[in-house]
Structures are given as structure tokens and as C-alpha cells.
Amino acid sequence: MKAQSQLNLPTIILGIFAALVLLIGLNSFIIINPGQAGVLSILGKARDGALLEGLHFKPPLVSNVDVYDVTVQKFEVPAQSSTKDLQDLSASFAINFRLDPLQVVKIRREQGTLQNIVSKVIAPQTQEAFKIAAARRTVEEAITKREELKDDFDLALGERLDKYGILVLDTSVVDLAFSPEFARAVEEKQIAEQQAQRAVYVAREAEQQALAEVNRAKGKAEAQRLLAETLKAQGGNLVLQKEAIEAWRLGGAQMPKVLVMGGNSQNNVPFLFNLGDLSDSELPQPVAKR
Template identity: 30%
Template sequence: MAGIPQSIFRWAVPGALAISFAQASMYDVKGGTRAVIFDRVSGVKEQVVNEGTHFLVPWLQKAIVYDVRTRPRNISTTTGSKDLQMVTLTLRVLHRPEVQQLPKIYQQNLGLDYDERVLPSIGNEVLKAIVAQFDAAELITQREAVSNRIRNDLLKRAGEFNIALEDVSITHMTFGKEFTRAVEEKQIAQQEAERARFIVEKAEQERQANVIRAEGEAEAADTISKAVAKSGDGLIMIRRIETQKDIAQLLARNPNISYLPNGGAGGEGKSGGSFLLGLRS
């Protein structure tokens, strides 16, 4: 029994060292990441390690794990346009490292936060260079062209640092107070000019309508005059009969009105079609 603790102690130390060495020799590369191996003797290895569990030589080698998933980043800058108007631009950039170029990214001493070291710098550089080529008004009217220019130039600059850009878009664009006030005043003036033009067009249309109406009435009056001159009193009598007929139909529909034939005591023996009208009690 006395020899058992000594044997356990004799094997425990080497076993613990072996376990520690085995743990130090293993490393995991999780999903969405890649690893670069730095060797103290040969330097950075060119091979990129994929996902999974891998082995290395402790102390002699070290694994540097990079996140290779696409991530967003906002880049903002305030600069002057071609006509010296101050413009504030914000870009939204979706970026990731070039997986096969991870050893070069590590050799350039950019570190794991390569995007924080590179993107703000080249983003401000490209934005200032592009905005300076356009007037403030052109930045508004030609926003798509400006965005394309920024995207193309930023892709080239990011490629020099082995960074891939999935998307580049302008999310915000604001101008100085003076330019904004000038734009608002211009819009108000344009709206007032449109309103005045509408009023003028409406008055002209009403004038033309009155002219056409007057011409129609004059033509109708001329036609009636010619018809009267041609037929004598016949047309007037026809119009009079039509008017009396309309009045009779209107009175016939009224229940409070009664019709009495013309005559009575003094009307006997007279022929005719006149009537006396009386209200019912």
C-alpha cells in the first residue's frame, strides 16, 4: 500500500505534462473563420487553414484566426464640393477579407482589426476626391453616377489591401445650412411660378369658353331671327303653344288647384278654350 502513492505520483506528472502538451497542440477553426499559422522559424505559412480541429507545434507555431464573414461598416466624412459647398456623406460598406490573401494581410501588420485600420482611411480619401469633382446640385441630381464613381474607386483601393467589398452605397447626404436654405427658396419660387402659370391658363380657358358661348348664342339668335322672318308669326305661335302646354302640365300635377270652365252666368253660349283657375278650400 505504501508503494501505490509513489507510483501514482511518478506517472501523474508526465501524464499532466502530456495532457497539457496535447491541449496546446490542438486548435479549432470555427464556422465563418479561417486561420493563418505563424512559425517562429519559417515565418507566416502561405496555406490558409479551413474550418475544423487542427494540430500545431506548441511555442514554435501560433494560429491566428480571422473572421471571414461579410460585415457592415459605416464611413462618414465632411468635405467640400466643386462649388465650395460643405457636404456630409455617409457610406455603408459590406466587406470581408480575401480568404486566400489572409497570410498577406497578417504580414502587412494590419492585425485582426484590419477593417478599422484600412476602411476609414481609404473611404475618406475616395469620398473627398470624388465629391470635389461635382457641384452641390450635381451631387443631388447625379447621385447614382456619384455612387458608382465612389464604388469603383473604393473597390480598387480596398483591393490593394486584399479586402473585398460586397456593396457600397450612400445612405446619407446633407449640405450646409446656406445651401439648404437656397434650395428651399428655389423650390418655393418654382411652386409659386407653377401656381401663377396655372391661374393664367385657367383664365385663358375661361375666356375662350366665354367667347365660344357668346358665338353660339349669337349664331342661335341669328338662326331664330331668320326663321321668324321666313315664317312670319308661325314660329312665335308654336313657341307660345309649347309654353302654355308646359304650364298646364305643371298646374295639373298640383292637387291644390282646380279648373273651372269659362262661362257660368256670363259665359253661356261662348265657345272657346279658356278656363278660370281657382284654389280648392
């Protein structure tokens, strides 16, 4: 029994040694996948040179590798500022960025984790960049020239984050808000503009109506002139005849069944009456022959 234990002891030791070698061997290499970059630290000190995608050796037991995601990241960051005319302006920006793979060692030494990068670098620098962009224009210009505001913001933010190893790919203004006082002022201005436009419309409409009245008056005067010339050529009594007929038409009387003219139709006013309005007793009676 004792001899068997002595025979198994070398086997056990060999097995333990093989396991240790295998464990050390497995911990001596690391694979960096596409979209990642690593920082090698030996005994707590970061080594220069980023570990890019591929297989890399690292000293076993005394080293550690911090892996960073260098693909595109997106965070939404709020910001507040005052405009050139001292109006409060707030915005929310969606920022697309990624870490520079060649500067992850610097990022590891200065910032640490991605959460620290967002909270300690991106958020405050976004605030400062927005202050620079907003201070160059009034609040009304910030709203009406939103693209120019965004361009100034992108330029300021890109310059500030580049020195931290952060590459800004794109930004977008998610929300842009101003103070309630300015909102009321804008509403009042819009109402005043609408009222002014309404006044211009009413004035133009009145002008068109007046012009139409002038044209109608001119047309009526011309018609009267032509009528006067015609009547003058045929005698003045025709004027009275025309006026009598016009008065009959405007009065709404029924069409007369009898129109009596004088012997000289050119000089007498027509006499109009309706036979239907007369009773039988009023009609002329035939005289019997003897």
C-alpha cells in the first residue's frame, strides 16, 4: 500500500505541474478582436503601444490587459448657455464618437473607463462648446440659423475632444429650447405679424373695391354720355319716355297689356296701364246701332 502511494506521488506532481504550465500558457496570450484595442499593464504600470486586433503575448501572472471598444459610440448630452442677447438657451445633443485606437494607452492613464470618459470629458466639453457657439448669436438667430449653430458647436467640440484621443464623428441637435419669456415674445410677434398682414389684405381689398367703383362709375358715365348723344339726336322727349319705362321696370309692375302713345310717338311720354286691373264696368262699352 505504501509502495503504491509512492508510485502515484510523481504522477500527481507531474499532473499538477502540467496543469500549471497549461494555465500559465493560456494566460500568456490574449486575442484582441476587430473593433477593440488593448492596453497592457505589467505590475500595475501601463506599457506604451496599444494592442490592436490579433494575438498578443502578455507576461503571465504579473500582467493585465484592459480592452476598449473603439467602434462608434453614441451618447446624448444636455447643455445650457446664454445667447448674445442674454437669453437662456438649452439644448440636447446626440454625439457619435469613437476612441482613437492609437491613443488608448493615454486614455487608460488619464481617464480610465469609458464611463469616466463620458462623465469627466465629453459632458463638460459639450457644455463649453455649446457656450462658445451660442454666445456668437442671438436666441432668434440660434433658432432660425440652427445649422450654423451646429457647425460652430461641432468645430468647438471636435477641437476640445481631439486632445483627449476622442474622435467626434457627428452630432445632432435633439432638442433646442428657450425661456418662457422669449416664447411669449415670439408668440406676440407672430400675432402682430399676422394682424399686420391682415391689415394689408384689408387695405388692398378696399383699394380694389374702390378701383372697381371708379371703373363702374366711368362705365356708367360713358353709357350716359352715349345715351344723351342718342337722345339729343332724336329729341328731348325720348328721355322722358325712357325714364318712364325705367321707373315701371324698377317698380316691379307686371308687363302691361296696353301701351298708349301720343299721336306723335317721338314727343309724348308713354302711358301704361294693365287691362287686367280694370273691371268690366270700367272698360269702354260698345255702342248699339239704331
